[in-house]
Amino acid sequence: MIAEFRLPDLGEGLPEAEIVQWHVAEGDTVTLNQTIAEVETAKAIVEIPSPYAGTVQGLHAAAGDVVEVGSPLVSFEVEGADAGTPAAPAPAAEGHAVEQVVGDSAEVPADDIAARATPNLVGYGAAPSSGSRPRRRARGGGTVTIDPDTAVREAAPHDVLRTGPIDLPLERPRSTPPVRKFAKDHGIDLVLVAAAHPGETVTRAHVEEYAARLATAPSAPVAAPTSPVPADDRVTRTPIRGVRKHTAAAMVQSAFTAPHATTFLTLDVTATTELLASLKSDRALDGHRIGLLAIVAKAVCLALGRTPALNAKWDEAAGEIVEHHYVNLGIAAATDRGLVVPVIPDADRLDLVDLADAIADLATTARAGRTAPAAMTGGTFSITNVGVFGVDAGTPILNPGEAGILAVGALRRTPWEHHGEIALRDVLTLSLSFDHRLVDGAEAARFLTDVAGVLREPGRAMLLR
Structure with missing residues (x-):
């Protein structure tokens, strides 16, 4: 029997995905849950596992094609499968000579070979809901x-x-x-x-x-x-799609929906850097990368407990303010595909070591383009570390549905007043953007002061609850 596998919903109702790479070709034998393709959604690159064990009868899209959710992706020949009938084959283009491809049963128009080094397969037909289908490239030995x-x-x-x-x-x-x-x-x-x-x-x-x-x-x-x-090599045109398209839409929505305000605080964090140095030399913590961002994240979780307005959501449809009693912490990560904000669920329940490990895993996965769409949903507050780019401060845009985002600036060795004298100290700037519908200036200042208090004197974390 022929089983037709259609592109599933990969999370959050994303309507389409681009084929990045096929891992199988027509005629290949596959096992259940074997990775057959990588696709790129508006949020991440996702590996698609095979829902069947059998033989690949046909690929319905080529690498680079954008496929709608619910459209045919792969046809399998499966013994005993209860499968529907695939789309009727499409004839070769009229007037095109065809030649047999070595090692493959597909026929390739000769004109296409002249136009492309990789020929297009024919014979899979169009999706049932469409009068046309994407062009395909042949694969296989x-x-x-x-x-x-x-x-x-x-x-x-x-x-x-x-x-x-x-x-x-x-x-x-x-x-x-x-x-x-x-x-x-x-x-x-x-x-x-x-x-x-x-x-x-x-x-x-x-x-x-x-x-x-x-x-x-x-x-x-x-x-x-x-x-x-x-012809004009002075410009480069890149299609707007994938993560870049999604990020742009989200930022426009946020900027023109939530009234943004930003407040700044520059502070001496020498005590925190000294703490980090001592933790780094602690052999009991070998294998754990505890950095400044982990301590900032811990301070944010503690401060949100004292300023719940910054851990809330403005629900326009319901006419309600939704206050969260947990912290799903988003950590912005710059990748080759654009900015993504994976979320650490229940970050407020993690100790410093676990929080540092979660941040490291999150960053590694994001830069590899392997963050699942579900891992970038449900955030209640976000942090962006602009200091890694040498930037001191900024006015970050809120993620839609969140009331606050904290930007952490570059750590600099700066002359600073310390105990009535001038000394070289480790100094950075915090920038807090907030939704002024939910948070007023006094609440934003109190939150920023609480975060700064932990960074100035890490021991103060023992007093916040």
């Missing part, structure tokens, strides 16, 4: 031989341009999203770069090496690259 007259550029270990027939792998090259973007911006096809590095993951260094070879290659009667550079 084998190669396609392209006549040099089609003018395909190839990266080879010793020569950049060949005059003889070229054998290109049909499998989509393995690479990361930043590398794919870098190659696209420079008009370079990763399939051609991968030809010089079979079996390897294509890196930025590989792309740069290929670009350098192209720049120094002798003139040859070849056509333009398969991914041409725009």
Whole structure:
């Protein structure tokens, strides 16, 4: 039986996802829960597990396609499966000659081979709700031989341009999203770069090496690259989608819905840095990275208990103020894909060591692009560490649905008044943005003073409850 797997809702009702990379090809045998693809939603890159054990009968989208939730993704041939009938096959384009691809049963229009080094599969048909479907690229073992007259550029270990027939792998090259973007911006096809590095993951260094070879290659009667550079190379156009699109929409919504106000406080945190130094030398804490951000997070959790208005939500639809009796702490993380804010649930219940471990795990996962959409929901308050970029202060925008966000500035060794004398001290600035519908200036000042009190004298944490 043929079982058709449709793209599921990946969290928060996100309507679509972009195919980043397939891990299977037509004809592959898969097991239950085997990863078959990576897709990028508006919030994260998500691995899609196989819901069946069987054989891949067809892929309904190619890497780079944007697929709506509920649209066909993969068809499986499963023994005894109670599956629906897949969409009818689509015929090859009229007037296109086709040739057999080595090692694959798919037919590829010859004109498409001339236009792209990676041919498009045909035969899967359109989604039931649509009159058209995305173009697909062939995957699987084998190669396609392209006549040099089609003018395909190839990266080879010793020569950049060949005059003889070229054998290109049909499998989509393995690479990361930043590398794919870098190659696209420079008009370079990763399939051609991968030809010089079979079996390897294509890196930025590989792309740069290929670009350098192209720049120094002798003139040859070849056509333009398969991914041409725009005529006006003074601008770069990047589609607005994924995390960047979601972040922009959320920030616009927040900025034009909640009346923002920001207050600042510059303080001496030498006592905290001395505490961190002592913790670092404590052998009992080996394996734990306790940093300044962990102590700030702990101070925030304590201070929110004394200023509940900053741990609340303005529910316009219900006409209510929702006060949370727990702290789901968002930690802003800058990634190659844009800003994400993963959440530490019930952060107020964690001790300093557990909080530090949670922050470290959160940052590692976010930078790898593996934060699940569900891990970025339900926050009640957020922290952004702008100090890591050398910035002293800022006016951060609230995450929608939250009443406050604290920016932590750069730690600087500064001349400062200390016990009636001038001394070099560790100083930083805290910037608190808050929703003025929920929080007035006095409450914001009290919260900021409580956080600062812990950072000035960490022992004060024993007094806050």
